[in-house]
Amino acid sequence: MDPTFIRTVTLLREQVPDFNRYPFNLPVVRELDGLELHPRVTFFAGENGSGKSTLLEAIATAAGFNPEGGTRSFNFSTRSSESELHRFLRLIRGYRRPRTGFFLRAESYFNVGTVLEQMPDILQDAYGGVSPHEQSHGESFLMLVRNRFWANGLYILDEPEAALSPQHQLTLLRHIDDLARRKSSQLLIATHSPILLAYPDSRIYWLSKQGLAPIAYEDTEHYRLTRDFLLHRERYLRELMANHDED
Numbered sequence: 001m002d003p004t005f006i007r008t009v010t011l012l013r014e015q016v017p018d019f020n021r022y023p024f025n026l027p028v029v030r031e032l033d034g035l036e037l038h039p040r041v042t043f044f045a046g047e048n049g050s051g052k053s054t055l056l057e058a059i060a061t062a063a064g065f066n067p068e069g070g071t072r073s074f075n076f077s078t079r080s081s082e083s084e085l086h087r088f089l090r091l092i093r094g095y096r097r098p099r100t101g102f103f104l105r106a107e108s109y110f111n112v113g114t115v116l117e118q119m120p121d122i123l124q125d126a127y128g129g130v131s132p133h134e135q136s137h138g139e140s141f142l143m144l145v146r147n148r149f150w151a152n153g154l155y156i157l158d159e160p161e162a163a164l165s166p167q168h169q170l171t172l173l174r175h176i177d178d179l180a181r182r183k184s185s186q187l188l189i190a191t192h193s194p195i196l197l198a199y200p201d202s203r204i205y206w207l208s209k210q211g212l213a214p215i216a217y218e219d220t221e222h223y224r225l226t227r228d229f230l231l232h233r234e235r236y237l238r239e240l241m242a243n244h245d246e247d
């Protein structure tokens, strides 16, 4: 069965009040037109500030999640700085409805942990009863994925690699594969990680000043630069240090 929960994301262009202000002035928003999501895993990659978080937060909010993260039953608010973009998106949905899901954003993970502490049932399910604040950021995140990311879910993850060592990014890849292939889930992931981006059964969108476009893994700057740096580390370091001395 086609696992897709969200097929396409479209901007309600005619309703946008002003393309000259945030978030509508971002190239990724201006150029958004029938963004087709992969049935299993869609990645969003690009430079800092290219609009990945803005886009992901708006899709998550339009899909019914709290903009600060958590499951769809989370309704806490510690800030109200989400953009209004979600009100101008139309999500074209697939035939199935997700049974569960999670919106995880690295920057508000701490607050999600605090809310979970106050929900003993979920805490028991998700973390084996141990507060996320009593574990390292990376440990508690992997525990959450292992215990609370169930089958038939919609998972929207903003820089999930933030707390993870390279070894644990590989562990996360295994969980992504398990969720996507065996557990009929759909994942949307913004990432800078060349390890996560390597997941083969996926589509990568590259965000730039031109908007967003599909890109092959080997053509991403993250792959090319990381590979080149590791192969020619000494030359890179020499050049970086030399330029630094000139500053």
Ligand SMILES: Nc1ncnc2c1ncn2[C@@H]1O[C@H](COP(=O)(O)OP(=O)(O)OP(=O)(O)O)[C@@H](O)[C@H]1O
Pocket (backbone or CB within 6 Å): 022, 026, 046, 047, 048, 049, 050, 051, 052, 053, 054, 055, 081
């Ligand atoms: N509330 C806001 N008001 C105005 N501009 C904003 C606001 N939030 C973000 N921006 C700007 O929008 C742009 C995109 O930000 P966003 O956080 O979506 O980028 P990103 O691709 O997720 O970056 P990173 O990789 O650093 O996480 C940035 O230039 C940022 O300064």
